[in-house]
Amino acid sequence: EDQVTQSPEALRLQEGESSSLNCSYTVSGLRGLFWYRQDPGKGPEFLFTLYSAGEEKEKERLKATLTKKESFLHITAPKPEDSATYLCACHSGGSNYKLTFGKGTLLTVNP
C-alpha cells in the first residue's frame, strides 16, 4: 500500500532559524511528489512538484529536494508568515492523478 509519512508532526522555530521538514514515501513507480502549504480554514496551496531523484526547486525561502525514498522541504531564515501546515503528497496507485497525502507538519515561526 502506498504511504506518505511526514516528520516532525510539529516544529517550532525562531524567526531566522533555518530547518528542514521530511517526507518519506513508499510508492511504487513514483510519478510525482508535491508540496503544499495549508493555512487554517483554507485549502492547500500548491508549492512544488518534483519528478525524479536529484531534482530541486526553490521559491523564496523554500527549497524542495527529492531522493529515491524521501523529500525535504528546507526553510531558510523563516519569517512568522511562513507559519502553516506543510503537506506532502505523491501520485499513488500507479496513477498520475490520485494524490496520497501525509498528515502534514505544523510549522510555527515565532518573531
Added chain:
Amino acid sequence: GAGVSQTPSNKVTEKGKYVELRCDPISGHTALYWYRQSLGQGPEFLIYFQGTGAADDSGLPNDRFFAVRPEGSVSTLKIQRTERGDSAVYLCASSVQNNEQFFGPGTRLTVL
C-alpha cells in the same frame, strides 16, 4: 484569475439528511477531484473526473456518496442519509490534464 470556488463554505445538517456540495473549477481545467480532510489528517482522495465522466471513484467510502459533472465544468458531490462520521472538510481541486492540482477553500460539513 479566479481560483477554485466551493459552496457552501459551511453546511450543518442533521443525521439522515441529504446534502449537496458544489465545486466550480478553474476555467479551462479538464480534470476535477474531490478529497475529504478530517481534523489533523491530510486530504483523502474520493473521486476524479476527466471531462464529464468519473474516471476513478475508488475513494468514495460507500454508496451513499455520489458525484456528477454533467457539462464538464461544475461538479456536485451528493451525500445521502448523512452520518456523524461524514463530518469533515470536503475539498475540490482542478488541474490542466493531470498536472498540479489547485484546491478550493473547502466546505466544512457538520452532521449533528
